[in-house]
Amino acid sequence: MASKQRIKRPTLKRTAPDRRFSGAFRPPEPGASSPEAPNAKGEPKSDKKAGVPYEAVNGAYRLVDEYLRQGQKMAEELWLPQSNGGVPDVGKVVERFLRSAGDMGTAWFEMMNQWAAGPPEHAAPNGGTGPFAAGRRATHAAGANGATAAGALSTALSVSVESSRKFRITVDLFGAHAGTDVELVALKAADGSAALIDDIVAERDPTEGRITLSVRVPKGQPAAVYNGILVEKRTQRPRGTVSLVLE
Amino acid sequence: MTAAFELTQPALGGRYDVTIYQMGFRLGGKGASGRGEHGRIEEHGLHLWMGYYENAFRLMRECYAELGRDPRRSPIAKWSDAFVPANFNAVADYSPDGRWLSWLVDFPPSPGSPGDPEPRRWTIPDYLARAAGLLRTLIRTVQVRTQTTEPASAEQTGGASTPPLTTDALTTALGRLLKYGALAGLGVALEATSVLEGALRVAPALPQSLIARFLDALDDVLRRQLGALIEQDDSVRRLWEVIDLLLAVIRGSIRFRLALDPRGFDALDAYDSREWLKMNGASEGSINSAFIRALYDLAFAYEGGDTDRPRIAAGSALRGAMRAFFTYRGAFFWKMTAGMGDVVFAPLYEVLLRRGVRFEFFHKLTHVGLGAPSGEPHVARLEFDVQARVRGGKPYEPLVDVAGLPCWPSRPDFAQLEDGERLERETWDFESQWDRRRAATRALRVGKDFDVVVLAVGGAVVPYVCGELVQRDERWRDMVEHVATVPTQAFQLWMNTDMRALGWTHPPVNLSGYVEPFDTWADMTHVAPREAWRTAPRAIAYFCNVLRDAPDAPTRQAGARTEVNARVETETAALFVAEQYRQVRDHAVLFLNRDITAFWPAAVADSKFRWDVLVPGAAKARARAGESAFDGQFWVANVRPSDRYTQALPGTTKYRLSPLDGTYDNLTIAGDWTNSSLNMGCVEAAVMSGRLAAHAISESPALAEIVGYDHP
Numbered sequence: 001m002a003s004k005q006r007i008k009r010p011t012l013k014r015t016a017p018d019r020r021f022s023g024a025f026r027p028p029e030p031g032a033s034s035p036e037a038p039n040a041k042g043e044p045k046s047d048k049k050a051g052v053p054y055e056a057v058n059g060a061y062r063l064v065d066e067y068l069r070q071g072q073k074m075a076e077e078l079w080l081p082q083s084n085g086g087v088p089d090v091g092k093v094v095e096r097f098l099r100s101a102g103d104m105g106t107a108w109f110e111m112m113n114q115w116a117a118g119p120p121e122h123a124a125p126n127g128g129t130g131p132f133a134a135g136r137r138a139t140h141a142a143g144a145n146g147a148t149a150a151g152a153l154s155t156a157l158s159v160s161v162e163s164s165r166k167f168r169i170t171v172d173l174f175g176a177h178a179g180t181d182v183e184l185v186a187l188k189a190a191d192g193s194a195a196l197i198d199d200i201v202a203e204r205d206p207t208e209g210r211i212t213l214s215v216r217v218p219k220g221q222p223a224a225v226y227n228g229i230l231v232e233k234r235t236q237r238p239r240g241t242v243s244l245v246l247e
Numbered sequence: 248m249t250a251a252f253e254l255t256q257p258a259l260g261g262r263y264d265v266t267i268y269q270m271g272f273r274l275g276g277k278g279a280s281g282r283g284e285h286g287r288i289e290e291h292g293l294h295l296w297m298g299y300y301e302n303a304f305r306l307m308r309e310c311y312a313e314l315g316r317d318p319r320r321s322p323i324a325k326w327s328d329a330f331v332p333a334n335f336n337a338v339a340d341y342s343p344d345g346r347w348l349s350w351l352v353d354f355p356p357s358p359g360s361p362g363d364p365e366p367r368r369w370t371i372p373d374y375l376a377r378a379a380g381l382l383r384t385l386i387r388t389v390q391v392r393t394q395t396t397e398p399a400s401a402e403q404t405g406g407a408s409t410p411p412l413t414t415d416a417l418t419t420a421l422g423r424l425l426k427y428g429a430l431a432g433l434g435v436a437l438e439a440t441s442v443l444e445g446a447l448r449v450a451p452a453l454p455q456s457l458i459a460r461f462l463d464a465l466d467d468v469l470r471r472q473l474g475a476l477i478e479q480d481d482s483v484r485r486l487w488e489v490i491d492l493l494l495a496v497i498r499g500s501i502r503f504r505l506a507l508d509p510r511g512f513d514a515l516d517a518y519d520s521r522e523w524l525k526m527n528g529a530s531e532g533s534i535n536s537a538f539i540r541a542l543y544d545l546a547f548a549y550e551g552g553d554t555d556r557p558r559i560a561a562g563s564a565l566r567g568a569m570r571a572f573f574t575y576r577g578a579f580f581w582k583m584t585a586g587m588g589d590v591v592f593a594p595l596y597e598v599l600l601r602r603g604v605r606f607e608f609f610h611k612l613t614h615v616g617l618g619a620p621s622g623e624p625h626v627a628r629l630e631f632d633v634q635a636r637v638r639g640g641k642p643y644e645p646l647v648d649v650a651g652l653p654c655w656p657s658r659p660d661f662a663q664l665e666d667g668e669r670l671e672r673e674t675w676d677f678e679s680q681w682d683r684r685r686a687a688t689r690a691l692r693v694g695k696d697f698d699v700v701v702l703a704v705g706g707a708v709v710p711y712v713c714g715e716l717v718q719r720d721e722r723w724r725d726m727v728e729h730v731a732t733v734p735t736q737a738f739q740l741w742m743n744t745d746m747r748a749l750g751w752t753h754p755p756v757n758l759s760g761y762v763e764p765f766d767t768w769a770d771m772t773h774v775a776p777r778e779a780w781r782t783a784p785r786a787i788a789y790f791c792n793v794l795r796d797a798p799d800a801p802t803r804q805a806g807a808r809t810e811v812n813a814r815v816e817t818e819t820a821a822l823f824v825a826e827q828y829r830q831v832r833d834h835a836v837l838f839l840n841r842d843i844t845a846f847w848p849a850a851v852a853d854s855k856f857r858w859d860v861l862v863p864g865a866a867k868a869r870a871r872a873g874e875s876a877f878d879g880q881f882w883v884a885n886v887r888p889s890d891r892y893t894q895a896l897p898g899t900t901k902y903r904l905s906p907l908d909g910t911y912d913n914l915t916i917a918g919d920w921t922n923s924s925l926n927m928g929c930v931e932a933a934v935m936s937g938r939l940a941a942h943a944i945s946e947s948p949a950l951a952e953i954v955g956y957d958h959p
Contacts, residue, residue, distance in 0.1 A: 006912075006913060010944075012943065
């Protein structure tokens, strides 16, 4: 039988899982059946269209917006002075938290310590960490905190903000490395109430590899939380978030 | 079976004619079970269904709904008759003072049932927040644990048995902690976990370094404050081990930036799970703890069956653990109320038969032949050994009735087979790729006998039947080389005394993490009514574990098949299998004499197992006393290629091929050895894979309906 006459499998729209974080917020597929009620008659359901980069960026953008909104709320709650005094150690922990959080309110934020770098370079699996030893007494291994991420690449991102209002800015990078060229298209009010801040210029210093994002806040821009996503130019994948709080 | 079920869904309007070619006399592969003497259930091993097996339960719920058995006539008419919750579990814990303790955990029932519509889609931040929530619960439990003056017995620990956290209880606990000087620290820890839980829910929006530093502060407090308690109380030690592991998981997830990694947990699959936990701060004690041992046992995660080589891909293990602990519905485990063959494969067989699916039993696939290399890659030919012919050319009737339930027998019905007496006398092994005896051969050609193929053999069978694919296609070669399988061993006991009289005073349990040669035990007394004893046994117990790979195991023969070669190979393999069975028997006897006493103290007298508690099985064993009484029980060495268990070794996920892979335009694959996105050896992975295979052919079910396919 000639090959053209053979019945073949269809060409599938998608052949791999969509584990992107934004995928978790897809609406349920129309016509999803319940266990005891098999699908109604009709055409087989097609899978939802896989995200093209534009959708991916938009999805991530929306998601990160939401996270930032929640994060801001939680952060505000956390950062309020503790009125009840609490037990001393609580204060200590919160103080550490506050001190770290306070670092974020600077005009520029230099990123990428070992935590913001990629994961440690993988040593070849060696068959595990040794045989199970029932009853062996626990000896604390060195914590991961002090571990230097092997192969970590440092990159630097500076954000300069020109604003007539008092502001705080937070930047977080996801897996960016030296040489990652990112752009920030706009900052959008978390509650959608204000105009976009889109006067943003990204410049790379060719000698140091540093990227500087210059954000100019228009006069009259209302106080709000503005969020934006840093997108890698080459892959169009999200590489970080910027959150600007105008007070 | 899942692929057949999906392709013949009524919604597809009969678009596909499906024929299933099955080696031997029963369906199910490693999941097959049979009925032996007295209608007793004989399994390949212990099969527990986890409460997150959404696809598998959905399949069975649809199957039972369509089957429509009459509850007045059938003991298992509905899916809820077939599966019962099993929340009571235990982990065998070796205490520092050299005693084996049972760490009992009664998982709280959770809302809903597996297979209910629209399960929640989880994200990694969700999981991390849940992990922090669990952390808080455990710290609270430590506080409550320390109320007691004396170190409490292990049996008081865990879940539902934890005393309620009333104000008084907490006040007393705090007083107790003051005595240990631990009040401030644990108070901080509790507060801190609340903060952490909130932070992890919004992890992507917060600087990772901030969370990491916060986590380290919490870790520091806990280590300082719990150190003294761990030494004094086994329960606190166990809780600390879990806390330590949770901290490592959270820390590692932050470090590896899992929340935004498009690979999800797969990003960790190059690492062994314990190696990754240790890398992220877990202590040596914790990675060797009973809790971790139990998880490795559950996944038969010992390379080559060697218990000194525990290995499982960290991402797959973490995904499985997160789903198991945080997404289960109804119950953590579900137990089948009869054999897996009876509960799963007989109903599927009956439904598929009704839908017009044809079954060709005694067809052993021997070769998948490809089209000409110059043309479009496709399967052109399928070759089978016809192991036996059915008398009169009729369809083989595979099921038998046991106590009103359609069941698979443990042996074929030779009376239906041509020359059946001879085949029985010569002990033809119809379920072994190594038994090369046959009644005839059969070849199917594309376009004439089939259009599209779902290759659904066991993972270890692939090298035997896909030589051409392996030779031509590097990806298939890699898959065969890297995706490992392992032999397993199991035995079952039927006893004439109940568990309490044997010394187990707790409810029926599933216990893991015990010694070799059998690390897992499940009380299966509840299946007794489904068997056909004149006097029902008062206790039934199943045991299982990996079995070490034998260096002299038969391998695939590359040479031409001649009658002489085939006979020699068959006989050599039969000797090998018999020897493996003998070893499993020896392991079981050793285990009963030496090890069972930790949990069944009254079953042992004078350092020997009380063989008289066993219900005689086979007639030949009835008159036997002492250790020979074991010969009336059931044991199995799962060494044949189709019986081997698929593992998830570190670094191997990338070699799995997906049922959606379109390289061969009329071929898809199904089984827990494929890339199903879950990538563990379990029924859920097999069902997901089957659904993917159906999607590859019909685009149904939609990928979004395959629960967990897009799971991180």
